[in-house]
Amino acid sequence: MKIKLLLVLNCIFLGQYFVLSQSDENNVDLGTFSGNIQAIAQYYQEDTLINAALPEQIMGFNGFTNLNYNRGNFSAGIRYESYLNRLEGYPVTFTGTGLGYRYANWKNEDLDVTVGSFYEQYGSGMILRAYEERQLGIDNALDGVKVKYNPYKGIYLKGLIGKQRHQFIDGLVNGNGLVRGFDGEIDFNELIDTLADAKFRLLVGGSFVSKFNDDNTTTDYILPKNVGSYAGRIGMRYGKFRFNGEYIYKINDPYPFDQDERFNYIYKNGEGLLLNLGYSQKGFAIDLSAKHMDNMLWRSTNVSVGPTDLMIGFLPAQCKQHTYNLAATLYPYATNFFGEISYQIDVLYKIPKKTILGGKYGTSISMNFATAYVPERNFIDDMNTSRNSYQTSLFSMSDSVLLQDFNIEIKRKINKKLKFNINYFNFVFNDDAVKVAEYYKMIYAQIAVIDLTYKINDHHSLRFETQALWTEQHKGNWLFGQIEYTFSPHWYVAVLDQYNYGNAIPEQRLHYALISAGYINGPHRFSMQYGRQRAGVFCVGGVCRAVPASNGLTFTLTSSF
Amino acid sequence: MKKLLVLFIMAVLTVGSSFAQNKKLPAVKLKTLSGKSIDISQIKNNGKPIIISFWATWCKPCKVELNTIAEDYDDWVDDTGVQLIAVSIDDARSTGRVEPYVNAQGWDYQVLLDPNGDLKRAMNVNNVPHTFLVKNGAIVWDHNNYSPGDEKELYKEVLKFAK
Numbered sequence: 256m257k258i259k260l261l262l263v264l265n266c267i268f269l270g271q272y273f274v275l276s277q278s279d280e281n282n283v284d285l286g287t288f289s290g291n292i293q294a295i296a297q298y299y300q301e302d303t304l305i306n307a308a309l310p311e312q313i314m315g316f317n318g319f320t321n322l323n324y325n326r327g328n329f330s331a332g333i334r335y336e337s338y339l340n341r342l343e344g345y346p347v348t349f350t351g352t353g354l355g356y357r358y359a360n361w362k363n364e365d366l367d368v369t370v371g372s373f374y375e376q377y378g379s380g381m382i383l384r385a386y387e388e389r390q391l392g393i394d395n396a397l398d399g400v401k402v403k404y405n406p407y408k409g410i411y412l413k414g415l416i417g418k419q420r421h422q423f424i425d426g427l428v429n430g431n432g433l434v435r436g437f438d439g440e441i442d443f444n445e446l447i448d449t450l451a452d453a454k455f456r457l458l459v460g461g462s463f464v465s466k467f468n469d470d471n472t473t474t475d476y477i478l479p480k481n482v483g484s485y486a487g488r489i490g491m492r493y494g495k496f497r498f499n500g501e502y503i504y505k506i507n508d509p510y511p512f513d514q515d516e517r518f519n520y521i522y523k524n525g526e527g528l529l530l531n532l533g534y535s536q537k538g539f540a541i542d543l544s545a546k547h548m549d550n551m552l553w554r555s556t557n558v559s560v561g562p563t564d565l566m567i568g569f570l571p572a573q574c575k576q577h578t579y580n581l582a583a584t585l586y587p588y589a590t591n592f593f594g595e596i597s598y599q600i601d602v603l604y605k606i607p608k609k610t611i612l613g614g615k616y617g618t619s620i621s622m623n624f625a626t627a628y629v630p631e632r633n634f635i636d637d638m639n640t641s642r643n644s645y646q647t648s649l650f651s652m653s654d655s656v657l658l659q660d661f662n663i664e665i666k667r668k669i670n671k672k673l674k675f676n677i678n679y680f681n682f683v684f685n686d687d688a689v690k691v692a693e694y695y696k697m698i699y700a701q702i703a704v705i706d707l708t709y710k711i712n713d714h715h716s717l718r719f720e721t722q723a724l725w726t727e728q729h730k731g732n733w734l735f736g737q738i739e740y741t742f743s744p745h746w747y748v749a750v751l752d753q754y755n756y757g758n759a760i761p762e763q764r765l766h767y768a769l770i771s772a773g774y775i776n777g778p779h780r781f782s783m784q785y786g787r788q789r790a791g792v793f794c795v796g797g798v799c800r801a802v803p804a805s806n807g808l809t810f811t812l813t814s815s816f
Numbered sequence: 817m818k819k820l821l822v823l824f825i826m827a828v829l830t831v832g833s834s835f836a837q838n839k840k841l842p843a844v845k846l847k848t849l850s851g852k853s854i855d856i857s858q859i860k861n862n863g864k865p866i867i868i869s870f871w872a873t874w875c876k877p878c879k880v881e882l883n884t885i886a887e888d889y890d891d892w893v894d895d896t897g898v899q900l901i902a903v904s905i906d907d908a909r910s911t912g913r914v915e916p917y918v919n920a921q922g923w924d925y926q927v928l929l930d931p932n933g934d935l936k937r938a939m940n941v942n943n944v945p946h947t948f949l950v951k952n953g954a955i956v957w958d959h960n961n962y963s964p965g966d967e968k969e970l971y972k973e974v975l976k977f978a979k
Contacts, residue, residue: 386933616887
């Protein structure tokens with residue numbers, strides 16, 4: 256039996272090898288396969304002190320394999336997904352194993368047609384963004400038909416229709432709603448030959464996206480089945496200056512919200528405006544952005560679903576996405592769907608090298624300040640008639656702060672061996688509105704980080720990281736320490752500890768120690784991690800997922816071929 | 817059973833490597849910082865190698881890698897004719913931060929924006945940083961992750977393919 260199997264296997268593999276190598280020699284294009292694999296297995300241990308997640312089946316496993324085939328203008332692919340069972344913290348609607356994504360595509364220089372699953376983004380994504388953020392358990396891929404067409408130089412047209420991926424139950428499960436969209440963009444510098452190398456550049460675009468859904472769990476209100484939204488955008492630049500703006504408007508689109516009647520099934524139209532102005536040259540950049548967002552929840556269903564489910568639009572949070580653990584996972588900010596007004600400024604400067612302040616290699620300084628406020632709302636008494644609930648005007652904000660984040664980073668290379676990075680963060684975080692920390696009050700926190708890299712020689716280096724967080728609220732003060740040893744290009748090992756020494760409850764003044772090690776070989780990476788992980792919030796691109804506390808062993812394998 | 821496993825792995829590796837030899841740069845249109853559309857498979861660099869490095873403004877090891885290469889980039893270009901293309905996977909939240917960062921750091925790379933991961937998916941990238949070496953439109957080497965010293969390995973490969 257074994258031998259038979261062996262023979263069959265060898266025939267298959269050698270046969271393929273033969274065919275493929277032959278294709279090399281004779282230049283007969285039989286197409287190519289490529290893909291990637293990601294597998295995460297976590298073994299959970301009991302740890303009552305931190306209330307660690309402990310599923311009945313003791314372990315969790317998430318696996319993803321993409322396989323793509325390409326030949327000339329044609330390509331097709333599948334993604335096989337497994338949640339056996341899903342890792343703790345993933346959406347409960349992810350179960351089983353099967354195909355989560357499959358597509359076929361044909362394209363030439365001007366035309367690009369996809370059938371099956373696809374991702375897409377119009378403009379900044381406020382009006383439409385189908386994307387996958389695997390670590391967050393977000394995948395709102397559309398399933399249908401997508402066409403991109405480039406009829407004339409500088410003119411780009413896109414159209415799509417489809418249903419959105421909602422759940423995964425032994426395979427892809429789409430939502431009921433339909434999404435239809437059209438987008439056009441004109442690049443004037445490409446369109447008009449004489450402007451090809453002009454200093455002034457202009458890009459104008461517009462989109463229309465509508466949804467149809469029949470979902471209704473209320474008998475009190477008649478919900479619109481078709482809801483349309485439109486958006487316009489402009490991108491300009493002149494030399495070192497750059498300006499981008501996008502405006503979106505959405506007609507009435509009521510959603511249930513039990514917690515506050517003033518936002519429950521309201522028929523107010525939604526709108527959003529994003530503005531960005533920047534100047535940058537070698538060694539210096541300044542960037543300003545402003546955002547007004549009102550009533551812009553935009554899903555393909557009007558019934559209550561999971562927080563990140565069936566989203567058509569993407570509402571980017573306007574603040575820096577932090578990378579240092581305490582700053583990134585304790586008080587991260589995500590856009591408030593009901594509305595917010597936010598401003599942000601970034602200043603980056605590189606003190607030139609070989610100066611007193613800059614040192615031999617130069618010193619980089621980056622400063623960022625971001626705020627978000629609740630809009631000024633004029634509540635009107637119309638909940639028994641038109642249910643618009645309130646009135647707002649562009650950029651008119653109340654004094655109720657949602658977020659204030661000031662941070663500065665100084666980065667310097669001392670000599671060939673030593674580099675450091677110092678960071679300071681100052682947060683004002685309104686958890687009553689944001690509800691991420693589950694503290695539901697204002698939180699004022701400061702964080703300092705020192706990060707040192709010492710290069711022992713060409714291949715070996717050591718990194719030390721210390722972080723301290725001070726706050727009188729929530730869980731009080733934290734200390735964080737990490738030592739990482741890397742042996743390029745294959746190995747790393749790291750030990751870290753987080754200590755909540757300032758917790759008001761003495762029994763909760765705990766250490767969260769974690770050891771991890773990994774092996775990398777080209778595009779393949781294997782890592783393992785053992786220890787205690789605190790509950791936190793994991794964010795990518797302003798969208799966050801709460802990760803429960805856990806204790807145990809995790810294996811991760813990623814590979815591409 | 818062990819024998820079977822070994823044979824199986826060998827077979828997979830053989831097939832895997834034969835796939836790898838065939839892998840071409842996908843035809844995906846991306847935008848430059850000034851908004852121009854470019855099909856990545858059309859970038860030729862006169863037959864000299866091209867480095868394609870996936871990064872994001874929120875990815876610390878990515879920035880360390882690209883800043884480290886930037887220190888020696890002029891020499892790399894002079895000696896081998898290599899071109900580096902830094903593909904940012906920042907989405908709407910942070911695409912505005914890409915150009916200020918690139919200019920403030922003084923990078924001389926060609927920077928392309930991949931805000932919805934179209935090229936990232938087409939090139940089967942799981943996570944950033946992920947660096948590819950491309951010669952005549954074919955992927956000849958790639959590496960995931962960055963540790964200090966990895967740039968030396970990359971340069972060895974560049975030298976090998978610059979001939």
